[in-house]
Amino acid sequence: MTPVLELRGITKRFPGVVANDHIDLKLEAGEIHALLGENGAGKTTLMNVLYGLYSPDEGEIIVKGKRLVPKSPSDAIAAGIGMVHQHFMLVPVFTVTENVMLGDEYVTKGGLLDRKRAAARIREISDKYNLFVDPDAYIKDTPVGIQQRVEIIKLLFREADILIMDEPTAVLTPQEADELFKIMGNLSKMGKSIIFITHKLREVLEFSDRITVIRGGKVMGTTTPAEANQNLLASMMVGRDIELDVNKKPAQAGEKVLEVTGLTVADAHNHLVVKGVSFDVRAGEILGIAGVQGNGQTELVRAITGLMHPVEGKISILGQDTTRAAPKEIIELGTAHIPEDRQKDGLVLPYPIMDNLVLNTFYKPPFAKGAMLQEEPIRENANQLVERFDIRTPSIETQVGSLSGGNQQKVIVAREFSRPIKFLVASQPTRGLDVGSIEYIHHRLVEKRDDGCAVLLVSTELDEIMQLSDRIAVIFGGKIIKILPAKGTTKEEIGLLMAGVDTETQKPVSQPVPVG
Amino acid sequence: MTDNKEMTPPPADNSVKPEKAAKPNALNIFLEEVSRNSLTVTILAILTGLLLGGLVAVLTTETVYSSFRTSFGLGFREVFRVFGITYSALFTGSFGQPDVIRAAIASRDWQQINTALSPFFESLVQSTPYILAGLAVALGFRVGLFNIGAEGQIFVGALAAVWAGTRIHGLPPIIHAPLALLVGGLGGAIWGFIPGWLKAKTGAHEVINTIMMNYIAFRLSEYLLTGFLKDPTKAHPISATVDTAAWLPRLFPNPNRFHVGFFIALIMAYLVYLLLFKTTLGFQLRTVGLNPNAARYAGMSIVKNTVLAMALSGLLAGLAGANEVLGVNRNLGVAFSSGYGFDSIALALLGNSHPLGVVLASLLFGFLRNGALRMQLQAGIPIDIISIMQAAILAFIAAPGIIRTIYRLKEPKEESGSPLLTAARKGQAQ
Numbered sequence: 001m002t003p004v005l006e007l008r009g010i011t012k013r014f015p016g017v018v019a020n021d022h023i024d025l026k027l028e029a030g031e032i033h034a035l036l037g038e039n040g041a042g043k044t045t046l047m048n049v050l051y052g053l054y055s056p057d058e059g060e061i062i063v064k065g066k067r068l069v070p071k072s073p074s075d076a077i078a079a080g081i082g083m084v085h086q087h088f089m090l091v092p093v094f095t096v097t098e099n100v101m102l103g104d105e106y107v108t109k110g111g112l113l114d115r116k117r118a119a120a121r122i123r124e125i126s127d128k129y130n131l132f133v134d135p136d137a138y139i140k141d142t143p144v145g146i147q148q149r150v151e152i153i154k155l156l157f158r159e160a161d162i163l164i165m166d167e168p169t170a171v172l173t174p175q176e177a178d179e180l181f182k183i184m185g186n187l188s189k190m191g192k193s194i195i196f197i198t199h200k201l202r203e204v205l206e207f208s209d210r211i212t213v214i215r216g217g218k219v220m221g222t223t224t225p226a227e228a229n230q231n232l233l234a235s236m237m238v239g240r241d242i243e244l245d246v247n248k249k250p251a252q253a254g255e256k257v258l259e260v261t262g263l264t265v266a267d268a269h270n271h272l273v274v275k276g277v278s279f280d281v282r283a284g285e286i287l288g289i290a291g292v293q294g295n296g297q298t299e300l301v302r303a304i305t306g307l308m309h310p311v312e313g314k315i316s317i318l319g320q321d322t323t324r325a326a327p328k329e330i331i332e333l334g335t336a337h338i339p340e341d342r343q344k345d346g347l348v349l350p351y352p353i354m355d356n357l358v359l360n361t362f363y364k365p366p367f368a369k370g371a372m373l374q375e376e377p378i379r380e381n382a383n384q385l386v387e388r389f390d391i392r393t394p395s396i397e398t399q400v401g402s403l404s405g406g407n408q409q410k411v412i413v414a415r416e417f418s419r420p421i422k423f424l425v426a427s428q429p430t431r432g433l434d435v436g437s438i439e440y441i442h443h444r445l446v447e448k449r450d451d452g453c454a455v456l457l458v459s460t461e462l463d464e465i466m467q468l469s470d471r472i473a474v475i476f477g478g479k480i481i482k483i484l485p486a487k488g489t490t491k492e493e494i495g496l497l498m499a500g501v502d503t504e505t506q507k508p509v510s511q512p513v514p515v516g
Numbered sequence: 517m518t519d520n521k522e523m524t525p526p527p528a529d530n531s532v533k534p535e536k537a538a539k540p541n542a543l544n545i546f547l548e549e550v551s552r553n554s555l556t557v558t559i560l561a562i563l564t565g566l567l568l569g570g571l572v573a574v575l576t577t578e579t580v581y582s583s584f585r586t587s588f589g590l591g592f593r594e595v596f597r598v599f600g601i602t603y604s605a606l607f608t609g610s611f612g613q614p615d616v617i618r619a620a621i622a623s624r625d626w627q628q629i630n631t632a633l634s635p636f637f638e639s640l641v642q643s644t645p646y647i648l649a650g651l652a653v654a655l656g657f658r659v660g661l662f663n664i665g666a667e668g669q670i671f672v673g674a675l676a677a678v679w680a681g682t683r684i685h686g687l688p689p690i691i692h693a694p695l696a697l698l699v700g701g702l703g704g705a706i707w708g709f710i711p712g713w714l715k716a717k718t719g720a721h722e723v724i725n726t727i728m729m730n731y732i733a734f735r736l737s738e739y740l741l742t743g744f745l746k747d748p749t750k751a752h753p754i755s756a757t758v759d760t761a762a763w764l765p766r767l768f769p770n771p772n773r774f775h776v777g778f779f780i781a782l783i784m785a786y787l788v789y790l791l792l793f794k795t796t797l798g799f800q801l802r803t804v805g806l807n808p809n810a811a812r813y814a815g816m817s818i819v820k821n822t823v824l825a826m827a828l829s830g831l832l833a834g835l836a837g838a839n840e841v842l843g844v845n846r847n848l849g850v851a852f853s854s855g856y857g858f859d860s861i862a863l864a865l866l867g868n869s870h871p872l873g874v875v876l877a878s879l880l881f882g883f884l885r886n887g888a889l890r891m892q893l894q895a896g897i898p899i900d901i902i903s904i905m906q907a908a909i910l911a912f913i914a915a916p917g918i919i920r921t922i923y924r925l926k927e928p929k930e931e932s933g934s935p936l937l938t939a940a941r942k943g944q945a946q
Contacts (some may be wrong), residue, residue, distance in 0.1 A: 058620045211822050216540040328815030337813065350548070359803070360814040371795045394854060 002065055003052075004029045004193050004345030005081075005162050010059035012045055019045040021217040022059070028163065032184055032194045033205040037214035038237050038434030040404045043197045046214070047164050051083050063162070076128045083164040086171070088147050092140040097122055099139055100154050101380030118157075125156045129186050144293075147177035149183065155190075163187065164411065168201060174462055174495055175294045181207040190352070199237070199434050201230045202463075213237055238436045246452070248446045254283035257423045257454035258304065263313035265299040272311065273299045275478040283382070284424070286445065286455040288469030288486070290458040290462060292498050295480035297458045298340055301427045305337045306330040306343075317423055321447045331360055333423070336416035338409075340427035346412045349401030353393055354382035356400045357415050381418075389414035412443060424448055429456045442468060461500070464493055476500045526672040543662050544806070546914075547869065557600065557916045558866070560923055562880065565602075571898045573602045574902050601895040609890020610639045610643040610883040632769050635886065636776035639806015641844060643882025645670070648836035649856045650863030651788050652708075652829045655912045656722075657869040658792055659825035660805035665711060665726025666833040667857025669704035673834025674841045675737055676703025680746055680850045681758030681841065692761035697780070697838045703900030707733060707916030712826025716819040730857075740848050754849040764843035777843040782875065784832060789871040791828075801825055831856065862910045881906060 005027040012020040019042045019105040027033050037043045042510050049053045050061060051480035061068045062077045070076040073083075075505050078124030097119045106114040106121075112254040114361040126133045131149045138148060148168065155163055165184075184194055186209065198204060204211050207227045213220040213236040220236045258281040274296040281287045291297055302308035304315055304328040315323045315335050331337075347356050358367050358378055366377035382396035389411045393403055396397035401413055402492065408428070416424070426445060430438040445468060449455050465472055474484040474497040484499055535581050574580055577598050584591030609615075612635040620632035649666045656663035663669075677700030684692065711725035738753070740746075747756040762776045792798040803811040804821040811816055836856060859881060866880075867873025888902035912919050919925065 203730045305813075326815070326817075328817075329813045337811060344807075345809045349801055350806050350808050351803075355799070362799050371797060373794055373796055373799060453835065490573060 003027055004064055005044070005195075007381070007456060008048065010046060010049055010061070012042075012049055012054055012055050012056050018079040018217050019097040020049065020056070023214070023217070023219050025219070025222075027193050027195060028189050028209075029193055030188050031209040032188050032196060032207060034208035034211045035195055035197045035214065036054040036199065036201075036211055036233060038199060038205050038436060039406060039432070040434075041214045041237070041425065044166065045095055045217075047083065047195070047202075050076065050081065051164065059332055068476070077158055077160065078447065079166065079385055080160050081162045082158060082160030084148065084151045084155065084166065086168075088151055090139045090147055090150060094139060096133055096137050096150050096153075096280060098100060099150060100157050101133075104158055121157065122153055125153055127185060129190065129282060131157070131171050131183060143176075144171050145179060148172070148180065149384040151512050152183070152187075158512040161192050163192055163194045165194060167199075168196055168372060169200065170200065171293075173460070173498065175499055176258065177203070188312055201233050201305065201435070204233065205230065205374055215239055225467065234435050236297070237434070242435055242439055246442050246446055248468075251285040251449065252452075253285040253454065253470070257283050257318055258312075258444050258456060259316045260304070263300070263303060263309045263312045263315060265296070265303045265308060266311050267299055269298055273478050274303065274310075276313070277475075277480050278313075279473055279480055279483060281423070281454045281456050283454045284449060284452045286449050286457050286468050287481075288465040288472045289456065289458045289475055290472055290494050290498055291460065291475035292467045293460050295475050297427070297460075297475055300475070301337075301340065301456075301458055304330075305335065328348045334421050335423045335425065336419070336421040337414055338416060338426040338429045340431075342405075342408055342412055343401075347400045347408060351352060352397040353386065353391065353400055353403075353411055354378050354396040356506045357382050357385055357418075361415075361419060369413070385418055389417075406433045408431055409441065413441060417444065417448065420447075424453050425456045425458070426455060428460065429457070430459075430461070438464075462491055462494060464492070474498055528744050531832065536646035542661055543657070544677035544681070545733075547657055549867075553902050554889045557925065558913065560919050560925075561916070562583065562909050564912055564919065564922065565905050567591035568908040569901050569905030570587060570599050570602050570929050572601040574598045576898070576901075598895075598897075599928060602897050602901070604889040605891040605895040605897070606884070607709035607808070608827065608887075609635060609894070610887030612636050626789050627769065630772050634768075634772040634774075637768065637772050639879075639883040639886040639890075640778050641775065641882075642886045643878045644777045644781045644843070645836040645840050645856045646859065646863055646878035646881050647785060647875055648839060649860035650867060651781075651785055651871060652704075652836070653860045654867060654869040654874050655788055655792070655832065656825060656829040657799075657864055658805050659801045659821065660808065661712070661715075661822065661825055662827065662831070663726055663727045663832070663833075664710065664723055664861065665707065665733075665857070666836075666860045667855070668726070668730035668835035669707040669830040669833035670840075671733040671737050671852070672680050672707040673700040673704035673732075673837030674848050675740055675745065675837075676700045677762075677841045678755045678758060680728070681762035682756045684762075685759060687761055689761040689765070692759065693842060696758070696842055697764070700838020700841070701831045701834045704837060706833070708830020709823060709827040712823040712830075715826070716822040716896050736852055737848075737852070737931055741848065745848070747847070754850075755847045757847045758842060763840035763846060773844060775843040777839040780835070780839065785871040785875050788832070792871070797824075797871055798835075827924065833860070836860075859906065862906060865910065866913055871934050892926065 007023055007025040010023040011018065023042070023046055035043050035046070036063070045054065046236050047058045050070070052072045052075050055071070061070070065080070068075070070079070091102070094102070097115050100122055101113070101115075101118045106118045108114045114268065122135040125131070126135075129151060133146060133153060133429065135151050139150065142150070143192050147170070163270065167456040168180060172180060181203070184196070188194055196208065198353060205228065206224060210222060210224050211228060211233065212222045213233060215237060231242065248493060249502065260280065261276055261278045265275045267273045268333050277300065279287065289300070290295055301306060301312045306325050308328070312324070314321065322330050322333070330443055341351060347486070348359065355378070358381065360372065361367060367381070377398060385391070386393060386396055389410050391414060392407050400408055403411070418432060429441050433441070445457065456473060457465065457468055469486045471483060472486050472489060472494060474479045474494060476498065477480070477500065526755070568736045574595050580591065580598060583594035585692055612632055617632045620628040649670060652666050652669065653663055677696050680696040680699035682693070707729055711722045711729055714720040714725050715722045741753040741755060744756045764777045766773060766775045768774055771881065791801060800811065800816045800821050803816060804818055805815065808818055813823070845852070863877045863881060865873055866877035867875070884902050884905060888899045891900045891901070892896045
């Protein structure tokens with residue numbers, strides 16, 4: 001049987017790097033083919049070549065036996081190739097139908113938009129593949145999981161039969177992700193072929209038919225879930241043995257470092273998003289806050305770190321009331337913060353690494369003498385930290401913005417961990433990072449805990465919470481609905497709590513899941 | 517309260533984006549775009565702008581058309597003649613006439629040399645307020661602030677300097693002149709402080725407020741020059757002449773108006789450089805400019821830095837106004853309006869918001885403007901051609917795609933990662 005899609009010897013060079021080095025890939029009809037690789041391995045470049053966004057320097061693309069030279073995405077779409085990007089391309093104030101039609105509008109004889117016909121078609125597609133999408137709903141009112149399905153419908157609407165999904169689960173809750181995989185299963189049963197880009201090993205092993213691992217722009221091999229296992233795939237991806245499980249000693253919890261009582265926080269639109277939350281974190285333990293994105297974690301962290309002032313309640317760090325303290329006071333108490341959005345809050349991307357490494361200590365000796373910055377100590381510091389924290393960069397003057405996500409995160413970790421800290425807030429510390437960097441950051445977090453630092457870990461990755469935490473607090477609808485010891489608690493239990501279902505009564509907790 | 521620090525409207529919060537890139541404001545995006553221009557593009561933009569100005573000069577000269585009506589050859593000759601005279605007058609107007617200079621040097625007569633070289637020095641005199649005002653806008657840019665109010669701050673600086681120069685008496689020059697200059701700077705600083713404070717405290721956008729402050733400054737100057745500061749012996753609204761003690765000393769006899777203000781401007785440029793790139797305060801200012809979120813996260817005060825930056829920006833613009841009053845005009849009339857404040861936005865862009873770049877750009881504009889006077893007198897080419905040249909240069913700087921297309925230059929290579937973020941330490945590397 002001829003494959004529906006074949007990539008032969010695709011090579012794409014950028015100045016200084018070969019992003020794709022003679023990549024061969026075959027996609028059979030109706031298969032789910034996982035493309036696995038670390039960030040920067042060349043997965044996205046390869047898909048952009050296929051989608052007509054880059055033209056390859058060498059190699060050819062064969063679709064259903066015919067050679068395709070896509071000059072732009074529209075060529076790729078015409079050949080039946082569709083892509084669901086990691087960031088959705090939807091207009092929030094339009095309905096599902098309007099979004100799907102966008103660029104391929106149905107028109108009535110009078111030249112007006114024919115929403116009815118399009119909606120009918122969408123309903124048909126939705127029923128066929130069990131997508132449960134309401135064509136008349138507005139995008140802004142639909143949950144992320146459904147938005148993704150709208151993106152899929154867009155492709156099906158244009159009769160794509162090769163679907164590329166770029167990190168589709170990055171934005172989903174575990175439950176939504178499971179739903180997505182069911183849908184992908186349906187699609188493949190109906191003859192659609194799917195390439196699914198990821199760096200999550202579990203998904204690959206559970207849901208794909210075949211797996212191709214890419215490292216450094218080269219294909220490391222193609223295998224099947226039956227033949228592979230997590231450690232093998234991780235080693236193939238990273239090129240060395242990977243220790244995925246974090247071995248940690250039992251926590252030696254000490255005094256209370258963070259104490260939060262009755263904390264209520266409003267977001268930028270004045271909606272209460274954290275509602276009367278109380279908990280504490282002790283020295284030498286990791287308290288994990290588990291929850292689906294958008295349940296108040298962001299604001300909770302911002303309130304604790306002084307970036308937002310709470311409406312009510314009290315926060316104290318090391319016995320000092322910091323409820324309305326400025327970020328600087330909180331930092332000076334010995335608080336470190338790995339922010340949720342490293343590019344927005346944690347780094348000044350156009351600055352060189354050396355400047356980012358002193359972003360919150362620049363005014364202290366030895367980095368400053370009086371009003372003047374001292375370049376030598378700043379360089380010295382950068383050289384040391386780049387070495388110690390294994391930041392992969394051509395030089396300390398390289399802009400942080402041009403580093404990979406993992407190395408950007410290491411810059412933050414290096415900065416925050418290199419000063420004496422007693423309390424660490426780590427918000428989504430490994431989001432979007434590859435296996436190697438995740439391993440590294442996890443070990444560092446546990447190391448800090450063992451040094452007697454109190455760690456507040458906020459993550460939407462259930463695996464991460466389960467692996468690292470000593471105690472787990474589940475946040476839902478702005479409230480902490482339960483705090484459990486990590487030992488003896490199952491993933492399913494936490495997963496249900498995250499979805500707002502109380503594990504004892506099996507009944508939903510009052511609030512619905514807020515979106516966005 | 518919504519977050520007004522962004523110029524772009526907040527996107528509807530509909531999806532969870534884990535790897536969202538920092539969202540700089542529209543000004544930052546534009547500045548980053550401009551700062552990616554290579555030196556080649558900048559130089560080509562300047563040359564092309566100059567060429568375009570000459571072309572407009574030709575197209576707007578009546579004799580060109582009449583010559584073409586006579587014969588084609590004559591028409592072409594006239595085209596070349598106008599081209600030639602435009603540039604040669606521009607050159608001799610801004611640098612002096614080479615043969616006159618040669619003759620003067622040969623004569624060894626000090627006064628003759630002084631006169632022959634005076635066009636060159638006059639260009640420096642013209643550049644001085646440009647440097648100061650350009651620094652004002654550049655400093656704002658570095659902190660992510662668009663200070664359109666330099667014009668108003670120049671006015672207030674000039675008013676304050678005139679007040680200090682005409683109402684304070686009996687001080688020795690060594691004190692009076694610096695004092696008057698400083699008072700002028702403070703006047704501008706207050707004018708910058710107000711919109712800065714409004715922005716920091718209420719989120720009111722500085723573009724709107726500096727424009728409004730400009731109007732207030734214009735009307736304030738009319739009010740004061742027809743009343744409080746008016747020279748009672750004159751019929752028209754003009755201030756009294758500043759005390760000689762408050763004059764910025766001229767270094768050469770007439771007609772050479774070169775005064776110490778030029779050196780003050782250069783010193784200010786160096787100080788701004790030190791401030792921005794070598795001090796902890798500058799580090800904070802630049803951080804606030806490039807990523808206010810990260811600045812807050814790192815414990816820096818957005819309010820303090822915004823207000824301070826606007827006040828410093830106003831101070832520099834105020835010095836530009838004081839410099840003109842104390843060094844050149846020595847009094848202040850209602851028609852003082854120079855346009856320096858608006859040109860300074862162009863200068864900051866042209867100079868990539870770097871003090872050295874601003875100085876170079878200011879010299880260019882100063883020489884052009886001074887040369888244009890000569891061009892108008894000698895060649896009958898309207899002085900407005902210079903505005904066209906300046907505008908064209910700026911347009912090419914702001915839209916480098918045009919220059920790259922004309923000269924078939926390659927697009928700058930985008931580094932991996934976001935294209936917004938490629939403006940290295942360009943500022944410092946210059």
